[in-house]
Amino acid sequence: MPSSWIEIDLAALRHNCREAARRLGERTAIVGVVKSDAYGHGMVPVSRELVACGAKFLAVSKYWEARELRSAGIGAPIIVLLGLEREDVEDALLEEVRPVIFRIDHARMISETALGLGRRAMAHVKVDTGMGRLGVPWEDLPRFLDETSTLPGLEIEGVISHFAVADEADKAYCHDQVRCFESVLEAFRERGIPVPYAHISNSAGVLDLPHAHFQLVRPGIMLYGSQPSSELLQPGDLRPVMTFKSRILQLKSMSAGRPVGYGRTYVTPGLSKVATIPVGYDDGYSRKLSNRGVVLVRGHRAPVVGRVSMSMITVDVTRIPDVQPDDEVVLLGSQGGERITAEEIADLCDTISYEIYCNFGKNRHKFFMGGVEGI
Ligand SMILES: Cc1ncc(COP(=O)(O)O)c(C=O)c1O
Structure with a gap:
C-alpha cells in the first residue's frame, strides 16, 4: 500500500461531462480539455471516459500528450493548443492530430510537410480576441x-479563441470578445473559407455564456468538478473527481511547550x-x-x-477521539460528513483549484x- 495516493472517481467525471452537455444546444459538441495530465486526473483514463461520454474532440497543450493518447489507442480527434514543433509535424499529421496555428511560418511549414505526405493538415486558427496571450491579433x-488560406496542404477545420x-460576474468584456469573434468568423465567410468548428468557450463560457457556444466548447475545470470561480452567475451541479489520501505514520502524545517541525514554528x-x-x-x-x-481524520477536521x-x-x-496509527487521512475530498475542497486549499495557498489539482x-x-x- 502506498503511503499516499490519489483516487479518481470516473462516475463523477461522467456526471460533470453530462452537466456540460446539458447546457449545450444540439449543434454544439464538447472538446474535453485533458492537457496537463487532465489537470492531474490522469489523461488516458479520463480521455477514454470523456470520449465514451460523447466528447467529440480532445485538447492537449503539447504534441507528446497527443502521442500518448494515440499510443493508448484513443482515436478521437485531438487538438494541440500550442501548435506543433517542426520535428513533430510529420508524425502528428500521420496520426491526424490537429494543430492550432497562429504564425504564418508555422502554417507554411505544416502545409509543406502535409503535401510531402500527400495529405492535408486539419488546422484550427487561433485568433486573439482580447486575451492578449496566444493567437493572431484580430x-x-x-x-x-x-498568406495562409490558399496553402494547398492546409485545411481550416476550426477557428479558436479564448476568454x-x-x-467573473461582469460579463461585459466577454460580450466584446464574442462580438469580435463573430466578426472574425464573418471575415472567413467573406473570403469563402468554410469554418466547420468555431470555439471560444471554456467552462465558464459553457455555464454562463450560452450565446458563445458555437459548434464546439472547451470545458476543462468543470469536468473535474470545480466551478471556474465563485463568481459564476449559473454555477454547475458538479461533483469533485479527485480525492487525495494518506495514513497516519506515527502518533505521539506531547507535553505542553514542545516544538513541532522545522523552525519550531508551532509549540504545543x-x-x-x-x-x-x-x-x-x-x-x-x-x-x-x-x-x-x-x-x-476519523471524519473530523x-x-x-x-x-x-x-x-x-x-x-x-x-480533540479527535480514538485516533490510531494507520488511520486514513484525507487531504482533499470527503470523510464522514466533512469535506475539504480544492477551492479551500487554493484560498490558503493564494492560488486557484486548477493548480492544486x-x-x-x-x-x-x-x-x-x-x-x-469495457472501455
Ligand atoms: C485554450 C484553452 N481552452 C480551454 C481551457 C479550459 O478552461 P477551463 O478549465 O477554465 O474550462 C483552457 C484552460 O486553461 C485553455 O487554455
Whole structure:
C-alpha cells in the first residue's frame, strides 16, 4: 500500500461531462480539455471516459500528450493548443492530430510537410480576441489569411479563441470578445473559407455564456468538478473527481511547550496528540499550508501544525477521539460528513483549484474507480 495516493472517481467525471452537455444546444459538441495530465486526473483514463461520454474532440497543450493518447489507442480527434514543433509535424499529421496555428511560418511549414505526405493538415486558427496571450491579433487576421488560406496542404477545420474573464460576474468584456469573434468568423465567410468548428468557450463560457457556444466548447475545470470561480452567475451541479489520501505514520502524545517541525514554528499549547502524515511539498502539498492547512481524520477536521516539509506534515488530533496509527487521512475530498475542497486549499495557498489539482495529480499512485466497464 502506498503511503499516499490519489483516487479518481470516473462516475463523477461522467456526471460533470453530462452537466456540460446539458447546457449545450444540439449543434454544439464538447472538446474535453485533458492537457496537463487532465489537470492531474490522469489523461488516458479520463480521455477514454470523456470520449465514451460523447466528447467529440480532445485538447492537449503539447504534441507528446497527443502521442500518448494515440499510443493508448484513443482515436478521437485531438487538438494541440500550442501548435506543433517542426520535428513533430510529420508524425502528428500521420496520426491526424490537429494543430492550432497562429504564425504564418508555422502554417507554411505544416502545409509543406502535409503535401510531402500527400495529405492535408486539419488546422484550427487561433485568433486573439482580447486575451492578449496566444493567437493572431484580430486586426492582423486579413494579412494572416492572405498568406495562409490558399496553402494547398492546409485545411481550416476550426477557428479558436479564448476568454480572458469569463469566470467573473461582469460579463461585459466577454460580450466584446464574442462580438469580435463573430466578426472574425464573418471575415472567413467573406473570403469563402468554410469554418466547420468555431470555439471560444471554456467552462465558464459553457455555464454562463450560452450565446458563445458555437459548434464546439472547451470545458476543462468543470469536468473535474470545480466551478471556474465563485463568481459564476449559473454555477454547475458538479461533483469533485479527485480525492487525495494518506495514513497516519506515527502518533505521539506531547507535553505542553514542545516544538513541532522545522523552525519550531508551532509549540504545543498543552498536552497534545500529534500525528505525522507521510505527505509533503514533494507530493504537491504546498509549504504555504504550514500552520494553515486542514486534513480529515476519523471524519473530523485536524489542523496542520508546524511547517510542511518535503515528505511529511504534522497535524494536531488532540480533540479527535480514538485516533490510531494507520488511520486514513484525507487531504482533499470527503470523510464522514466533512469535506475539504480544492477551492479551500487554493484560498490558503493564494492560488486557484486548477493548480492544486495539477500539483496533487503528480502523485505516482493513482486509482481509478467507477469506470464504465469495457472501455
Ligand atoms: C485554450 C484553452 N481552452 C480551454 C481551457 C479550459 O478552461 P477551463 O478549465 O477554465 O474550462 C483552457 C484552460 O486553461 C485553455 O487554455
